[in-house]
Amino acid sequence: MTGPLLTFTEAAQRLNVTESWLRSRVKARTVPHTRLGRFIRFTEADLDAIVAAAAEPVVGPKPWPRRLHAASP
Numbered sequence: 001m002t003g004p005l006l007t008f009t010e011a012a013q014r015l016n017v018t019e020s021w022l023r024s025r026v027k028a029r030t031v032p033h034t035r036l037g038r039f040i041r042f043t044e045a046d047l048d049a050i051v052a053a054a055a056e057p058v059v060g061p062k063p064w065p066r067r068l069h070a071a072s073p
Helices: 008-015 019-027 044-054
Strands: 034-036 039-041
Touching: 008 019, 008 044
Parallel strands: none
Antiparallel strands: 034 039
16 A cells, blocks of 8 residues: 545545545445445545546537438429
């Protein structure tokens, strides 16, 4: 382990999210964290993994829909 273990408050501040958002994700077990008995802490690697999992790929704008033209007789 390298670096300090962060509390909910510290981790939420580093991620720029609310503490309740982070707590709900831990409760649902959808973000990595470390349990030390009844204490929950976060490592730098945990925070990096949370950010990486939330990243979305770059997608270009949607193309305009094609219009169907009536065939000329």
